Amino acid sequence: MSNDLPFEKPLAELRKKIDELKVFGAEKQIDFTDEIARLEVRYQEEEHKIYSNLTAAQIMHLARHHTRPTTLDYIPLVFTDFIELHGDRVFADDLAIVGGLAKLNGVPVTVVGHQRGKDTKDNIQRFFGSPHPEGFRKALRFMQQANKFGRAIITFIDTKGAYPGDTAEERGQSEAIARNLRGMATFGVPVICVVIGEGGSGGALALGVGNRVLMLENSIYSVISPNGAASILWKDASKADEAAEAMKITAKHLLEFGVIEEIIPEPHGGAHRDPATQAEAIREVIWRHLQELSRLSPDELIEDRYAKFRKIGKFASAAPQPAANIDQ
Amino acid sequence: MFKDFFQKKKYAVVPSERLNAERPKREIPEGLMNRCPKCGTIQFSKELEKNLKVCSECGHHFRLNALERIAMTLDDGRLFEFDADLISEDPLQFPGYASKLEQQKISSGLNDGIVTGEGEIGGFPIVAGVMSFDFFSGSMGSVVGEKVTRAIERATEKRLPLILFSTSGGARMQESILSLMQMAKTSAALARFQDQGGLFISVFTDPTLGGVSASFASLGDYNLAEPGAIVGFAGRIVIEQTIRQKLPDNFQTAEFNLKHGQLDKVVHRKEMKSFLTKLLDMHLGKGEPTDVE
Numbered sequence: 180m181s182n183d184l185p186f187e188k189p190l191a192e193l194r195k196k197i198d199e200l201k202v203f204g205a206e207k208q209i210d211f212t213d214e215i216a217r218l219e220v221r222y223q224e225e226e227h228k229i230y231s232n233l234t235a236a237q238i239m240h241l242a243r244h245h246t247r248p249t250t251l252d253y254i255p256l257v258f259t260d261f262i263e264l265h266g267d268r269v270f271a272d273d274l275a276i277v278g279g280l281a282k283l284n285g286v287p288v289t290v291v292g293h294q295r296g297k298d299t300k301d302n303i304q305r306f307f308g309s310p311h312p313e314g315f316r317k318a319l320r321f322m323q324q325a326n327k328f329g330r331a332i333i334t335f336i337d338t339k340g341a342y343p344g345d346t347a348e349e350r351g352q353s354e355a356i357a358r359n360l361r362g363m364a365t366f367g368v369p370v371i372c373v374v375i376g377e378g379g380s381g382g383a384l385a386l387g388v389g390n391r392v393l394m395l396e397n398s399i400y401s402v403i404s405p406n407g408a409a410s411i412l413w414k415d416a417s418k419a420d421e422a423a424e425a426m427k428i429t430a431k432h433l434l435e436f437g438v439i440e441e442i443i444p445e446p447h448g449g450a451h452r453d454p455a456t457q458a459e460a461i462r463e464v465i466w467r468h469l470q471e472l473s474r475l476s477p478d479e480l481i482e483d484r485y486a487k488f489r490k491i492g493k494f495a496s497a498a499p500q501p502a503a504n505i506d507q
Numbered sequence: 508m509f510k511d512f513f514q515k516k517k518y519a520v521v522p523s524e525r526l527n528a529e530r531p532k533r534e535i536p537e538g539l540m541n542r543c544p545k546c547g548t549i550q551f552s553k554e555l556e557k558n559l560k561v562c563s564e565c566g567h568h569f570r571l572n573a574l575e576r577i578a579m580t581l582d583d584g585r586l587f588e589f590d591a592d593l594i595s596e597d598p599l600q601f602p603g604y605a606s607k608l609e610q611q612k613i614s615s616g617l618n619d620g621i622v623t624g625e626g627e628i629g630g631f632p633i634v635a636g637v638m639s640f641d642f643f644s645g646s647m648g649s650v651v652g653e654k655v656t657r658a659i660e661r662a663t664e665k666r667l668p669l670i671l672f673s674t675s676g677g678a679r680m681q682e683s684i685l686s687l688m689q690m691a692k693t694s695a696a697l698a699r700f701q702d703q704g705g706l707f708i709s710v711f712t713d714p715t716l717g718g719v720s721a722s723f724a725s726l727g728d729y730n731l732a733e734p735g736a737i738v739g740f741a742g743r744i745v746i747e748q749t750i751r752q753k754l755p756d757n758f759q760t761a762e763f764n765l766k767h768g769q770l771d772k773v774v775h776r777k778e779m780k781s782f783l784t785k786l787l788d789m790h791l792g793k794g795e796p797t798d799v800e
Contacts, residue, residue, distance in 0.1 A: 341721075343741035343749045348759060349767045352740040357694060357725040364695035365702065380678075381690060381721040381740070388691045402678045402687040402718070407745075412680065426683040427599050436598070438684050485695050489656070491688040492649035493598035497618055 184240050186229060187448065193222045230447050233397070236420035238429050239405060241397040242377050246451040248458075249308075250277055250292030250335040253375065256458030257465070258283055258290060266317060270350065273314030274305045275342070278321045283333070284466055289325035291318045291386065292335030295376070309342035312355035315385050319359050322366065331369040331469055334386040339404055341382030356385045363388035364484060367477025371468050373443070373461060374398040374430075375450070390484050391468045392438065394430035395457070396445040400438070401428040438491060440468070543567050545735075559776045568733050568776055570713055572615065573622040573639035576672055580780050586624040586635060590657055593650045594618050595682070604681040607643070615642040619650040620675070623658040628670070629784025631791055634662040636671040638712075638719070644676035647719050651679075652689025655723055659696040668706040668787060673724040677717020690722035697726050706790050708783065711738045711761065711770070729771050729786060732761035733779070738769070 183191045197218045204211040233241070241247070254261050258281035266272040278291030293310065296302025310318075318334075325332045341352055363370060372389035378400030394400060401408075405422035409415055412422065427433075430442040443464050450457040475483060541552050546565035555562070559579055560569040571579070578584035594612075597605045612618060620643055623636040636658045638645045655671070662669040678686040701707060709727025711720075714737035721740050724730075732738055739759040747754055757763050761773045774782045 341740060343745045345746055345750055345752075345754060345758065348739045348741065348746065351725075351767070351769050353720040353738075354725040354769060356721040356740070357690075357723070360691050360694035360722055361698045361726055364691070364698045380687065381718060384687055384690055388695070400684055400687075402683050403680055408680050425599070425601055426680070428683065433684055436684060438688060485699070488688060488692045488695055491692060492653050492685055493596045493682070494593050494649045494653055495596050496592045497594045498592075 182244070182246055182451070184237070184244070186233075186237050186240075189225055190222065190229060190448075193218060193225060197222065226447050234420075235399075235423040235427070235429050235432075236405075238397050239377075239399050239419070239423045241449045242399045244449060244451050247376055248450050248454040249297070250294050250337060250375065252454055253335065253458050253461060254281060254290060254292075256455055257462045258288070259285075261290070264321060267313045267320055269316060270313045271311075273311050273317055275308050275310040275338070276314035276318050278318060280330075283331075283462070283469065286331075286469075288331045288333050288469075289321050290333045290335070291321045292375075293338040293383075293386065295337060306342050308338045309340055310338070310382060310385075311342050311344070311347045312350040312352050315341075315355040315359050315382075318386055319355075319362050322359075322363065322370075326366040326368050329368060331371065331472070332366065332389075333465060334370070334372045334389065336372060336374040336378045336383045336386050336400075337376035338379050338382045339377055340379035341385070356381045359385040360388055364488075365481065366484075367480055369469055369472035369475075369480060370484065371465055371472070373465065374400050374439075375461075377404075379404050388484065388488065390472055390480060390487065391440045393441050393443055393464060393468070394433060394439050395443050395450060395461075396430055397449050398430060399423070399428040400430075400433055401426055436491075541569075543569075561776050566734060566775075568713065568735055570640055570674070572641045573617065573637040576637050576712075577622065577626075577635075579776070580628065580637075580672075580783070581635065582627040582630065586622065586626040586637075588622060588624040589661065590623060590654050591618060593654060595648055595650045597681075598649070598685060599681065599683055601681040601683075607681075611643045615639060617642045619643075619654070620645045620647070621651050621654050623654045625661070625667070628780060629787060631668065631784070631787040633668045633670050633787070634658050634665070635669075638672060638674045640674045640676075640714075643679060645674045645715075645719070646676050646679035646686075647689050647722075648679035648682040648686045649689065651675075651719075652686070652692050655689075655693045656696045659693065659700050659723075663696075663700045663703060663705060666705070668708065668790065669700065670708045670710065670783065671723065671727075672710045672712055673715045673719050674712045675715055675717065675719035675724075677719065686718065690718050693723040694726060697723055701726075701728065706787075708786060710774075710779070710783075711736050711764075713737055716740065716742055725769075727771075730769070731772050731774050731782075732764065732770050734761055734773050734775055736761045738764050 200211050261281040262279045264279040277294040281290050293308045294305050295308035296305045322332050370389040372387045372392045374394040405419040406416045409418040409422040433439045446453040540549050541555050542549050543562040545567035548564040577586045621638045707727050708729045709724050711732035737759045764770045765773050
């Protein structure tokens with residue numbers, strides 16, 4: 180499978196041309212230096228043109244790229260000394276959620292995230308990164324543990340959503356998500372959430388109630404997958420690209436809405452082009468926010484988080500109804 | 508007692524005449540007769556209303572809008588409404604949203620999908636919120652989230668019990684991420700309320716799905732539901748497509764959820780008021796020991 184998305188084709192073609200020219204020149208002992216330099220400039224111009232004007236739909240495709248780094252790719256690059264923990268202590272170990280202890284620049288933290296599979300077999304085990312209730316309960320257990328021992332919580336969000344299956348419903352999918360939202364609001368430790376790929380619906384938010392919510396440049400965060408929205412709104416799931424535009428799901432939009440605090444830039448072409456550089460950027464930004472939050476007391480951290488979510492929402496006041504004040 | 512009554516009124520900044528009316532007048536689009544969607548029995552609308560909109564043959568609970576439920580459940584059918592003036596904006600300029608909002612306001616007579624306020628049940632003062640499926644499928648956008656949060660905050664301030672009757676198709680897509688965040692906002696407010704000892708009774712009515720089910724509605728100290736109410740996270744069709752199987756008829760019903768440990772009790776509409784009164788009494792009643800021989 181090619182790693183290039185359709186809108187990246189012009190770049191791929193240019194790159195191919197440059198590579199061919201290099202090989203040809205070497206073979207035939209002809210100096211193409213000028214020609215290659217010219218093409219490289221064109222490549223950079225083209226690259227800039229394409230990646231600085233991505234549409235929401237194009238960003239969605241980057242966020243879903245099959246080689247995009249996952250939580251388990253980032254953990255060893257961002258943290259050291261990772262100890263993976265397992266299970267919700269009630270039912271099972273949901274592999275759509277991973278987490279445990281790790282050190283961030285030497286400081287112990289709890290890290291927890293959604294985990295998509297790397298291939299079909301892995302994806303089947305991990306339900307494509309869509310947790311069952313036991314996954315949310317596993318995450319909550321890790322976070323409660325962090326709260327008890329005074330460790331900061333770092334979450335990585337990367338899911339299409341909670342698993343929509345019968346067994347998930349039987350075991351209380353709604354309750355599990357709700358319990359996480361409620362629980363995360365009460366922790367007296369810093370909570371920093373990073374959307375690394377797709378933030379889909381309640382299943383994403385269940386790891387998303389943080390003092391700081393950050394997004395990678397080419398990640399998306401939405402109440403329902405654009406595919407789902409298209410099939411409900413226009414009875415046509417193939418209109419996902421249109422829905423992606425209408426729903427304003429990109430990091431830029433969410434920053435404007437005040438839902439997230441910061442966008443973490445990605446290398447040209449997306450995180451999958453250079454995971455190590457991307458991880459470095461993630462670590463720097465998390466560290467900066469963590470240092471800021473570490474100055475707050477537990478009560479201040481809870482208040483800070485409450486205030487952040489309390490103010491989200493857009494509404495107006497209708498003209499007062501023509502009703503008499505009841506005191507009169 | 509009488510003094511209390513006047514004190515309470517201060518909080519009703521914009522009382523709604525709709526609610527203070529003797530009984531909300533509802534158009535019955537079906538006209539004089541009504542057909543039960545479950546058993547097919549045809550009955551007079553008037554008879555059905557007298558029976559609290561429960562089918563006399565099979566016990567099917569028809570859906571109620573917020574005003575009907577307030578009239579049936581609260582003392583004197585009265586609720587001193589909070590925040591009736593809040594209306595949705597169109598923050599995303601989402602195609603078709605503004606016009607649909609207008610149309611929903613006209614067809615439902617409400618400004619958005621929930622009515623909140625202060626009232627009494629069995630003489631116990633409470634803060635209540637009643638969702639209405641007839642406004643935009645009870646979907647939760649900024650207004651529903653804000654009204655629920657404000658209701659929780661008022662209950663916290665006034666140390667009153669909170670009872671929310673939910674019905675919702677889920678989060679409102681047209682407000683995208685802002686809708687999603689209402690789940691966190693309401694849940695965070697509930698955490699404060701409950702951690703300070705607040706009593707929250709959540710009543711699921713048909714249907715309660717998605718973002719409402721996966722936030723405040725599932726966080727009751729007591730979770731109740733009306734018989735037959737569909738309660739769940741994902742919708743049946745989505746699940747059937749995912750697992751490639753047909754689901755049993757009783758899937759996600761209140762009785763199914765009760766069996767799977769997700770509810771404390773399924774309460775018939777006729778028993779709802781008396782049951783809530785009993786539950787409130789357990790927390791707020793004087794609880795004096797009776798004479799024991």
